[in-house]
Amino acid sequence: MKALTKANWALKVFAWRYIPLIGFCSPRIEVMDEHRLQVSIPHTWRTKNHLGSVYFGALAIGADLAGAFLVFQKAKRRGINANFAFKDVQGEFLMRPEARVHFTSQDGAIIDEMLDDSINSGQRVNRPVSVLVTCPALHGDKPMAIFKLTLSVKARAR
Template structure:
């Protein structure tokens, strides 16, 4: 049975997405883990996210990477009641294999994001850092990556 906190986080992000960024809600992400170290997001392979080759469309893969990196920083900002705004400044992707099943996006850069947030809070200046997100299709390819992403996050105290 799924952890209650994981279910709450999944529904909270879906509600947020529905009201603020409907495109995220459309892909129906599930949060598998979200803590101060790691964020793991699963995006099912459905007709909404498939391309003409019946694998996951690259735009859906990018949304999954955005969520894995962005949700962690959103949680840190909320927990600390911080007045820091963030956005993605740069986005790089390496598509290694076709994602032919539900895809899991993992970001393990919690400590880096916390350090970046603390610097932005204390300096009042814009601070930037790059997080990595790895995408896998566990049902089809096990732990072999199908894509690797590097997202540069820019933060500044409001």
């Protein structure tokens, strides 16, 4: 099975088992490699607000996934246990996304450093990660929103 297909299945299982609200938004991993993760969320009755744009809660879910799902994947690949959460979030909303939205984080190297630092120190490590939100169908690469999230990771060898 291709890596992206496996990752999407892992996301579905994780969502429906632990955080059903994520599954309700039907996210899909579009791109995933060592440095970048791109997740999309459709523009449907489940994710739209009263103005017809993607609701703030759905945008937060997409930013959460793009900012942290690589921790899950990288920890699994390394055979380590990693607990992660967000300490804070800042969002700058630039335009209303009115079609499928894409959430892109290019902070894979930061996540690698966080896992290494946490394993070496035995402590929780906090670092900011960035997520760019776009709506390619309507606006190409023009940003709809920019999120900055402080990711908190505690990792240990199994």
